[in-house]
Amino acid sequence: MLMGMAGKELVVGLLKKEGVDGKLVESVLEVPPDSSLGDFGFPCFVLSKEWKKSPQEIASELAGKLKVGKGVREVKAVGPYVNFFLEVDLVSESVLKDVWKKKERYGAGGKKKGKVMVEYSQPNTHKEFHVGHLRNVALGSSLIKIMRFDGKEVIAANYINDTGAHVAKCLWYLMKKGTKPVGNKGEWLGKVYVEATQELEKDDSFKGEVSDVLQRLEAHEKEMDALWKETRQWSLDAFNDVYGWLGVEFDVWFYDHEMIEGAKKFVEKLEKKGIAKESEGAIIVDLENEGLHTLVVGKSDGTIPYISKDFALASIKFEKFMIEENVYVVGSEQELHFRQLFKILELFGFKNAKRCFHLSYDLVMLPEGKMSSRLGNVVLFSDLKNELMDSLKGEVEKRHDWPAKRVDSVAKDIAVGALMFGMLCQDHQKSIVFDLKEWLNFEGETGPYVQYAHARLRSVLRKAKKKVGAGVDFSLLSEGVELELVKLLELFPSKVDEAASSRRPSLIARYCLDVAQKANDFYHRVPVLKAEKKLMEARLLLVWATAQVLCNGLSLLGIVALDEM
Ligand code: ARG
Numbered sequence: 001m002l003m004g005m006a007g008k009e010l011v012v013g014l015l016k017k018e019g020v021d022g023k024l025v026e027s028v029l030e031v032p033p034d035s036s037l038g039d040f041g042f043p044c045f046v047l048s049k050e051w052k053k054s055p056q057e058i059a060s061e062l063a064g065k066l067k068v069g070k071g072v073r074e075v076k077a078v079g080p081y082v083n084f085f086l087e088v089d090l091v092s093e094s095v096l097k098d099v100w101k102k103k104e105r106y107g108a109g110g111k112k113k114g115k116v117m118v119e120y121s122q123p124n125t126h127k128e129f130h131v132g133h134l135r136n137v138a139l140g141s142s143l144i145k146i147m148r149f150d151g152k153e154v155i156a157a158n159y160i161n162d163t164g165a166h167v168a169k170c171l172w173y174l175m176k177k178g179t180k181p182v183g184n185k186g187e188w189l190g191k192v193y194v195e196a197t198q199e200l201e202k203d204d205s206f207k208g209e210v211s212d213v214l215q216r217l218e219a220h221e222k223e224m225d226a227l228w229k230e231t232r233q234w235s236l237d238a239f240n241d242v243y244g245w246l247g248v249e250f251d252v253w254f255y256d257h258e259m260i261e262g263a264k265k266f267v268e269k270l271e272k273k274g275i276a277k278e279s280e281g282a283i284i285v286d287l288e289n290e291g292l293h294t295l296v297v298g299k300s301d302g303t304i305p306y307i308s309k310d311f312a313l314a315s316i317k318f319e320k321f322m323i324e325e326n327v328y329v330v331g332s333e334q335e336l337h338f339r340q341l342f343k344i345l346e347l348f349g350f351k352n353a354k355r356c357f358h359l360s361y362d363l364v365m366l367p368e369g370k371m372s373s374r375l376g377n378v379v380l381f382s383d384l385k386n387e388l389m390d391s392l393k394g395e396v397e398k399r400h401d402w403p404a405k406r407v408d409s410v411a412k413d414i415a416v417g418a419l420m421f422g423m424l425c426q427d428h429q430k431s432i433v434f435d436l437k438e439w440l441n442f443e444g445e446t447g448p449y450v451q452y453a454h455a456r457l458r459s460v461l462r463k464a465k466k467k468v469g470a471g472v473d474f475s476l477l478s479e480g481v482e483l484e485l486v487k488l489l490e491l492f493p494s495k496v497d498e499a500a501s502s503r504r505p506s507l508i509a510r511y512c513l514d515v516a517q518k519a520n521d522f523y524h525r526v527p528v529l530k531a532e533k534k535l536m537e538a539r540l541l542l543v544w545a546t547a548q549v550l551c552n553g554l555s556l557l558g559i560v561a562l563d564e565m
Helices: 005-017 022-028 045-051 055-065 088-105 131-149 165-177 185-200 205-218 222-246 256-272 306-320 332-348 381-399 404-424 447-464 480-502 505-525 533-556
Strands: 040-043 072-078 081-086 115-119 153-160 252-255 276-279 282-286 294-298 325-331 356-361
Touching: 005 022, 005 040, 005 072, 005 081, 005 088, 022 040, 045 055, 055 072, 055 081, 081 088, 088 480, 088 533, 115 131, 131 153, 131 222, 131 325, 131 356, 131 381, 131 404, 131 480, 131 505, 131 533, 165 185, 165 205, 165 222, 185 205, 185 222, 205 222, 222 381, 222 404, 252 256, 256 276, 256 282, 256 294, 256 306, 256 332, 294 306, 306 325, 306 332, 325 332, 332 356, 381 404, 404 447, 404 505, 447 505, 447 533, 480 505, 480 533, 505 533
Parallel strands: 115 153, 115 325, 153 252, 325 356
Antiparallel strands: 040 081, 072 081, 276 282, 282 294
């Protein structure tokens, strides 16, 4: 699958001579996970029925008979596998030629069937947008890029929570105080929300005032509606600033306030189907037998719970967008919510309900502990952006005499690189510590480190002042570190495939780090520009291919591969 055709054909040819069906070999031939096991592995289970022997016996029998020869330097039985080791130059040739041919498409998968929707970010208007929310943005946007590169059709969706109790609290306090916004209006509003929740704790009678605001909001009272529209827009503008700066995009935007009618209808249908029932004025679904508790889907005061809006949203996704796979990137605190939701969608009878998936990620912590609006220790997005830009612009200016515009743009690419990589290099099921100093370290396991490794390779290519080409003597690439680098590059397509199907962008981040480390290792150990001409040509091709693969990998994480930094 991975290796260029030449190597695979050789193996198929050898096995054919021993009477094994060529088509069968092609369809089952594997690339061992560890290169010390060889370049290809043939699993002998597929023959054991026909040959009436155990796979182990077949493996050793075949390995004994197969003749090594042109291109194949060793054949070995390992358990039920026959493993093949190719001549190293054959490996380098097929991998590097493959990168050369495909360039920015190297690693991409073939077109795959089935439309997927990935819903991510989903912020609440009238609330703060902080670094915790960035983890979601990084995961969702990267997953979409990976799945698309792997050949899937993916719709990127956002779902804005713009109604409900949190909006009422914020507007209640805003009216009560009569204050006017300063600076970034969306962030200012988020701060008002935090103050509102603190104020609410002081006096119980405030609760009544807030629920009054909520009712007036839901009744679309004119004055209230106007205030809602105006303030909601402040938040949306602030979100769009974040998305624009990070370079992430959405194909569709859903809003909570659009789901109210659909939610009511859906709940009625649930009742008709006998899935939901009335209980003490409310409408409930009993999922006790599934171990998912009993939940309210229609409140006695007529307001719509969060989950019921999700019924309406899922119906739109399945019926209007005709999606087959439905991914929600949402924090792990909502695991129960999504299990309940998916169960009800299944009971309702949506054909693809089983293909709903909650990509559940863990918290972003600060070095000093948990982030909390109440404690006032959240890192707001605009503060973060300003701090990053200030320090990085200084760094870039120290090294280059560039016009301000270029300094700005490179500083921004490094800032985004640091954030995205920091958010993605850890598996999403584990918590991460947001430590800006560490994330910016050019020598750590960071975005800037990988970007720098790429820039260094590009600088070698610039200095060579020579056209790179694929017509080189591949047998000259014989140093251990060169072969290891080639082997890593060879893995990229299968990494993409694995990251897409297991929905784990962290695999790509770790992979980029491995390539960057190996590239640096190579750079320090092996001369390129000072090597003899033929050798230099071969090494330049390797340098070029490594830069290309890093660039492809980084772009899947939403990170710009800079030429100079
Ligand atoms: N806005 C919600 C929150 O902050 C997340 C929405 C997740 N998506 C969904 N379809 N329920 O908690």
